[in-house]
Amino acid sequence: MSKIKIAYLILAHKKPSQIIRLINKLNTHDNLFFIHYDKKSPKKEYNYLSRYFNNWKNVFFTKKRYKVSWAQFSMVHAMQELMKTSINSKKNFDYAIFISGEHYPIKKNQEIENCLRINKSFLYYFDIFEKVNKKEQPYAIAERIEKWHFKFLGKIIKFPPNNFPIVLKRRLLKGITFYKGNNWHILKKEHLIYTYNFSINNKKFYKFFKLTKHSDELYFNTILLNSKYKNDIINKSLVFVIWLKNTKHPGHPETILKKDFNTLKNSNELFARKFNPDIDSEILDLIDKKLLS
Numbered sequence: 001m002s003k004i005k006i007a008y009l010i011l012a013h014k015k016p017s018q019i020i021r022l023i024n025k026l027n028t029h030d031n032l033f034f035i036h037y038d039k040k041s042p043k044k045e046y047n048y049l050s051r052y053f054n055n056w057k058n059v060f061f062t063k064k065r066y067k068v069s070w071a072q073f074s075m076v077h078a079m080q081e082l083m084k085t086s087i088n089s090k091k092n093f094d095y096a097i098f099i100s101g102e103h104y105p106i107k108k109n110q111e112i113e114n115c116l117r118i119n120k121s122f123l124y125y126f127d128i129f130e131k132v133n134k135k136e137q138p139y140a141i142a143e144r145i146e147k148w149h150f151k152f153l154g155k156i157i158k159f160p161p162n163n164f165p166i167v168l169k170r171r172l173l174k175g176i177t178f179y180k181g182n183n184w185h186i187l188k189k190e191h192l193i194y195t196y197n198f199s200i201n202n203k204k205f206y207k208f209f210k211l212t213k214h215s216d217e218l219y220f221n222t223i224l225l226n227s228k229y230k231n232d233i234i235n236k237s238l239v240f241v242i243w244l245k246n247t248k249h250p251g252h253p254e255t256i257l258k259k260d261f262n263t264l265k266n267s268n269e270l271f272a273r274k275f276n277p278d279i280d281s282e283i284l285d286l287i288d289k290k291l292l293s
Contacts, residue, residue: 004113005030007093009082011075011183012101013038013068016049018277019101021284023059025292028109032058032093034086036078039065060089071156075216076199076209079183083196096192098185102274104284106240106291112270115238121191121229124237125181125221145178146170149213156213173208179221180214184239184271191229198223240264240272258283265291 008026012019012035023033037046046065053059062081068074079098086096095116105112128141146169148159160168172178187195199206199220209215209222224233242254242263256264256272257280264272264287275284 003030004095004116005032005093006113006116007032007034007086007091007096007189009079009086009096009098010035010101011068011078011082011098012036013041014045015101015277016045016052018275019049020052022099022101022104023053025105025288026109027058031109032060032086032089032091034060034062034082034089036062036082037065038068038078040067060085069154071214072151073210073212073215075183076219079216079220080196080199083192083199087193087196094189096185096187096189098183098187099271100184100273102276103184103239103271104273104275104287105270106264106267106272106287107270108292115270116186118234119188121188121224121233122186122236122238123181123221123224123233124184125179125225125233125235128178128180128218141180144180144213144218145172148211150211158213170208170211173205176205176222176226178218179225180217181221182237182239183216183220184237184273185220186238187224188232191224191232194227194229195220195223198227238270240267240269241274255279256283258286261286261290 008023008031010019010022010033019035026033035049037049050061053061062078062085064081066074066077066081068078082098083096086093107115128145143158148170150157150159160166205223209219212218224230240256242256242260244252244254253274255274255276261283264283277284
């Protein structure tokens with residue numbers, strides 16, 4: 001049985017020691033790691049990471065680093081840079097898996113590899129307007145593309161605002177179905193290359209999404225789900241998450257703690273997020289001992 005070779009595309013912005021632990025846990029003879037480390041983060045953290053992996057032949061850093069801000073288009077730029085770096089490396093791999101520095105595997109490397117033998121990509125998605133029309137999603141989801149979102153003084157400004165007296169909507173791209181999901185994709189290399197090439201060669205598409213909010217949850221999903229590859233995609237992200245229930249920060253993941261282990265253990269997903277060793281390091285030790293040993 002041939003090996004499945006995986007390239008991990010890691011979006012990271014803090015805690016170098018946690019990233020080192022993550023890569024050591026996922027490291028095999030065949031796996032590759034490509035890291036985008038946020039340019040806003042302290043330079044000493046980036047230098048520490050690059051020194052640690054200096055002699056590793058399977059760990060690479062993006063040449064260009066972006067200052068990534070939540071809900072802004074800078075996340076798309078960072079993901080594009082990871083795609084570009086992995087493709088231009090000329091390294092041989094079968095799948096690209098997007099993860100953050102706060103991910104951790106909850107299945108062994110061999111189990112991850114076996115899951116990918118289905119020869120499909122994994123991508124969570126839903127049709128925005130289908131959900132809105134069925135009233136399964138609040139209208140705020142559609143507002144992400146129907147209103148203009150500009151960056152001003154480091155913040156996203158929505159126009160028109162909710163109290164605007166006239167109904168104004170953006171002219172949407174013709175022939176495009178808009179899909180929302182998340183950005184933790186597992187893509188066959190063929191799908192990765194297609195998505196990257198489309199994203200840099202279609203200026204009209206690029207300019208439209210530059211004025212959307214949470215574009216990283218829309219941009220690549222919409223590209224791939226409007227392509228000839230749609231039937232090669234399974235609608236799953238394979239990432240275990242516990243979502244915050246309070247209304248102050250809706251849609252944000254809880255930090256996974258030791259008390260969550262039994263739920264985590266019974267999950268069929270391959271990875272989980274998010275973890276923070278400063279809050280609870282025992283959960284990672286427990287995963288290593290009970291799930292990954």
